[in-house]
Amino acid sequence: GDSVTQMEGPVTLSEEAFLTINCTYTATGYPSLFWYVQYPGEGLQLLLKATKADDKGSNKGFEATYRKETTSFHLEKGSVQVSDSAVYFCALSDPSSGSARQLTFGSGTQLTVLP
Amino acid sequence: NAGVMQNPRHLVRRRGQEARLRCSPMKGHSHVYWYRQLPEEGLKFMVYLQKENIIDESGMPKERFSAEFPKEGPSILRIQQVVRGDSAAYFCASSPGETGIYGYTFGSGTRLTVV
Numbered sequence: 311g312d313s314v315t316q317m318e319g320p321v322t323l324s325e326e327a328f329l330t331i332n333c334t335y336t337a338t339g340y341p342s343l344f345w346y347v348q349y350p351g352e353g354l355q356l357l358l359k360a361t362k363a364d365d366k367g368s369n370k371g372f373e374a375t376y377r378k379e380t381t382s383f384h385l386e387k388g389s390v391q392v393s394d395s396a397v398y399f400c401a402l403s404d405p406s407s408g409s410a411r412q413l414t415f416g417s418g419t420q421l422t423v424l425p
Numbered sequence: 426n427a428g429v430m431q432n433p434r435h436l437v438r439r440r441g442q443e444a445r446l447r448c449s450p451m452k453g454h455s456h457v458y459w460y461r462q463l464p465e466e467g468l469k470f471m472v473y474l475q476k477e478n479i480i481d482e483s484g485m486p487k488e489r490f491s492a493e494f495p496k497e498g499p500s501i502l503r504i505q506q507v508v509r510g511d512s513a514a515y516f517c518a519s520s521p522g523e524t525g526i527y528g529y530t531f532g533s534g535t536r537l538t539v540v
Contacts, residue, residue, distance in 0.1 A: 314467070346531075353429070353516060353531035354468070399467055411520075412458065412481065413529070415467035 312337045312404050316416035323423050329387040331398055331419045333374075336381065339406025343367075343376050343383040344413065346399040354399065357385075390423045397421070429454075429519050429532035430499075437538045438507050446502040446535045450519030454530070457500040459492060462514040462534070474500060507539045 317332040335341065342361045346354040358367030363378035372387045383400060400416040430449040438444050450457050456475055460468040470484040474494035485492065489507075494500040504511055516534045 316467075351533065353431075353533040355531070356529065401467075411456070411473055412470040412484070413460075413468070415460075415469070417465065417467045 312341070312402060312414045314400050314402055314414055314416035316398075316400050316419050319418070320420035320422060323390055323421070325392055325423055325425050326389045327423075329385070329390045329394075329421070331385040331400075331421070333383045333385065333400035333416060334381050335383065335400075335402050337402055337404045337406075339404055340378075341402040341404040343374070344401040344403070345372070345374055345383070345385050346401060346415075348397045348399065348418070350396070357398070390421075392423045392425050395421055395423045429517055429530050431515075431517050431532035431535050433535060434533065435536050435538070437540060439540055440508060441506050444504040444507050444511070444537055446504075446515050446517075446537070447499045448502070448517030448519075448532060449499040450517075451530050454519035454521050456520045457494050458518045458520075458529070459500075459502050460516045460518065462516060464513070468516060471502075504537075507537075509539050512537055512539045 313336045315334050344359045345357040347357045348354045358369040360367040360376035363376055366375045374383050374385045397418045397420050399418045401413045403413055432447050458473050459471040462468045472485050472492045473481040477496050489505045491503045514534045514536045516531055518529045518531045520529050
């Protein structure tokens with residue numbers, strides 16, 4: 311079945327440091343890929359998405375490129391802020407698995423940014 | 426424009442009691458999805474509903490769990506005879522029918538603790 315593997319956390323960085331959170335996936339067909347962010351006590355918010363190979367999703371300074379050859383969708387940001395402290399989830403949707411309307415999530419990566 | 430509303434935010438139940446979790450989708454959204462987040466894990470799909478219909482319940486435990494989305498009122502996730510292993514955060518998402526996963530909006534979740 312489909313699966314998403316994220317780099318283990320927690321990740322602690324200083325403000326203005328470079329961020330990479332690794333995400334790889336296994337899917338039957340050609341999935342769409344997502345990054346969600348969860349701030350403390352809140353629900354998940356869509357951060358960015360990519361629907362086909364070589365697409366780059368971007369939002370709020372975050373970027374991720376859909377790499378079919380390496381089945382990866384790593385999240386990057388050039389300069390993190392304290393306000394980026396949250397849990398980040400990588401997710402996919404794979405219509406060929408018969409579940410076009412559900413998301414498969416990774417286990418999440420806790421990011422803490424120190425001032 | 427209110428988002429997806431879930432209540433209660435926190436729910437404590439003793440073993441053997443019933444838990445009822447409510448989800449009011451965003452205005453104009455007719456599709457509802459329930460996910461469960463166990464401690465230290467990502468979200469796992471449970472069920473997908475449209476008004477008065479269960480479309481996909483492939484992620485629902487076979488016993489004690491049920492879900493409904495009546496013509497009027499919120500969607501309800503019901504857990505009968507709760508056990509300690511049911512302790513988790515339960516998230517609801519809604520979407521306009523035609524956008525599916527791309528239009529997902531998550532609520533803030535209900536954190537169920539079974540004592």
